[in-house]
Amino acid sequence: MDNAVIAVWFLPLFWPSCAAPVSETFTVSVRSPVSVQRGHVATLPCWLTSSQSAEDMEVRWYQGGAQKETSILLYKGNGVDYTSQKASYAGRISFGLKEGTSGGLKTGDISLKLQNVTNEDTGKYTCFVSSLADYDSASVSLIVRETGRPPLLSATMKDDDKVNVSCESEGWHPKPELRWSDRREALTSADVSFSKTSDGLYTVRSWLLVPSSSEVSCAVGFASEVPKEIKMQLKNSLPEESGSSSAGWVAFGILLAAVLAASGALYFLYFRRKGAQLMNSPDDIEPLLSKATWSPAALSEASEHYVNVQLVDTGNQWIKIRGSKLRDSGDANPPDGDRVTSLTAVRGSPGFTSGQHYWEVSLARSYSDPKKSWWIGVTDKQQIPDDKSLSPTINNGFWFLSSCPNQERTVQVNTDPEVYFPLESRPKTVGVYLDYDNGKLSFYNVEGKSLIGSLAAKFTGELFPLFNPGKGDQSPMVVLQRPEEVQSNNAIPEGQILNAVSIR
Incomplete structure (x- = not known):
């Protein structure tokens, strides 16, 4: 118990x-x-x-x-x-x-x-x-996201007063949304297609048939984020036929005025009817995309083809050349007045008949703002005509990018009609990349590590670098030189390694 x-x-x-x-x-x-x-x-x-x-x-x-x-x-x-x-x-x-x-x-x-x-x-x-x-x-x-590049736009004219506009953007994950619109409403595309690269990133492509006088917008992005958008204004105004230039042709003119709603830049192509293969049906869009919306070379890739360009001093009284520096003479009474014409233009050396070539031009000094007036590009002229009335267009053998002195953040290309598009700021250094055999001329904002724009043409004959210091700037235009040992190694000096950029 x-x-x-x-x-x-x-x-x-x-x-x-x-x-x-x-x-x-x-x-x-x-x-x-x-x-x-x-x-x-x-x-x-x-x-x-x-x-x-x-x-x-x-x-x-x-x-x-x-x-x-x-x-x-x-x-x-x-x-x-x-x-x-x-x-x-x-x-x-x-x-x-x-x-x-x-x-x-x-x-x-x-x-x-x-x-x-x-x-x-x-x-x-x-x-x-x-x-x-x-x-x-x-x-x-x-959900792992990769924000892709701003869209690329290109256009091809049809014979029935319509334009096929294509839009392409690469480097996205997962698949982004692509939307077309005009000033009033959303537009329905005939097709939106995707392709996937080996690293798992998507490229989206689409095309749209619109009247030859209209404004369209292509926006690419994710539903929860602000899309990357680019707008194209089409005006039904074709240039007069003036025959083929000895150094190239353009197959027809469409005015592309880019209004960038995001961090985009304009990619542009021009075709003239003469000698061009025009699109006749929507089925032809793939050749347009594969040919027209080519991806411009990354700045680091373009820089591998650096060449030291020398200014050719012909004793032009309207400009001053000292080594690789170029500026206007400051004459108070030039025959072309306040206009910037070929009177102040000069070519560089050497000339090119094939291959890939890259050079850089400085437009700013430490003590002054970037130049407001300039031309940079190429020409087929061994001697720049001493003619203030000469129209320096592509049909006359000039291909160049120029500033708009009265518009601080706008540059233009000398197509006929001209193409204007905005920048975030005036470039301090412009890189020029000539891919002669593929008929491409690209311009880069070196400090901004971005492509300004690219021009497609069919080059024949010898092309020379083209420079024009414009008028009224304190800063000279300087053609930058790179040591030969750096060129031979296809290397970029430390501090100038640039990322591959398509059209940011």
């Missing part, structure tokens, strides 16, 4: 030691989806709604909707177990915080932090938590 009494008396004292360490149930909560730019850090929020500590629990993160043997992150026994971690996530995974004030595991925050996110990381991630008393899980969708 006494032994029985003693046993009953001590039973309550030992009962607590037989209870489970955690008796409270819990629920796992998440925020989904999570969107992040490629190369950045992603935090996948996951937490216990009861806010109880997860330090003594087992936490397992794995990719997909069903548990797999290989974990991304496994936490148990108060520490992270890396032995079963998926190899592609090694060194990139840790616990994160769902918000700045979170207390981490102590407060049930078991969020996942993923560094240097790649396109392959896109997908569903499951957060699984278990204790002796309960378990639960929830999934988070991760």
Whole structure:
């Protein structure tokens, strides 16, 4: 009897030691989806709604909707177990915080932090938590975004007073949206197609048939972000036929006035009816896209073809040449007045009949603002005509980019009619890239690491660099020289390594 009494008396004292360490149930909560730019850090929020500590629990993160043997992150026994971690996530995974004030595991925050996110990381991630008393899980969708380049626009004339306008943008992930519109309403494209590169990025292409006098806009982007947009104004005004130039032709003229709503720049092409193969049906759009919307060379690629250009001093009284520096003479009474004409133009040496060639021109000095008046390009003239009435157009053997002195952020190309488009600021250094064999002339803003614009033509005969310092500027125009050993190594001096840019 006494032994029985003693046993009953001590039973309550030992009962607590037989209870489970955690008796409270819990629920796992998440925020989904999570969107992040490629190369950045992603935090996948996951937490216990009861806010109880997860330090003594087992936490397992794995990719997909069903548990797999290989974990991304496994936490148990108060520490992270890396032995079963998926190899592609090694060194990139840790616990994160769902918000700045979170207390981490102590407060049930078991969020996942993923560094240097790649396109392959896109997908569903499951957060699984278990204790002796309960378990639960929830999934988070991760969307890895790569913002692509601003759209490229090109146009080809049809015979029935219509224009096929194409739009292309590359470097996106996942697939972006492409939208056409005019001043009044959204427009429906005949087709939107996608292609995927080896690195998993998408290129989107589309085309639209519009009247030859209209304004269209192409916007590419993600639904939750401001798209990259470019507008094209088409005017039904063709230049007079004036025969073929000895150094090239243009197949027809369309005025492209770019109004850039995002960080875009205008890519432009010109075709003249004579000698051109015009599009006759929408089925011809692929040749247009593959030929017309070619991707201009990256500045680093173009720079590999650097050539030291020398100014040819012909004793022109209206300009001053000192070495590689060029400026107007400052004469108060030039015969062409305030206009900038070929009287102040000079060619460079050497000339080119084939190959790829690149040179740079400085338009600013440390003590003054960038020049407001200038021409930079190429010409087929061995001697610049001493004629103030000469129209320096493509049909007359001139291809150049020039400033608009009265419009601080606008430059133009000497097509007929002229093309005007805006810049964020006046360029301090302009790079010129001549791809003679492929008939392409590109202009780059060197400091801005961006393409200003590209012109397509069919070159024949010898072409020479063209310069014009304009009028009324304190800063000279300077043709920059690069040491020969740097050229021979196809290298860019330190501090001038530039990223590949299409039309930003």
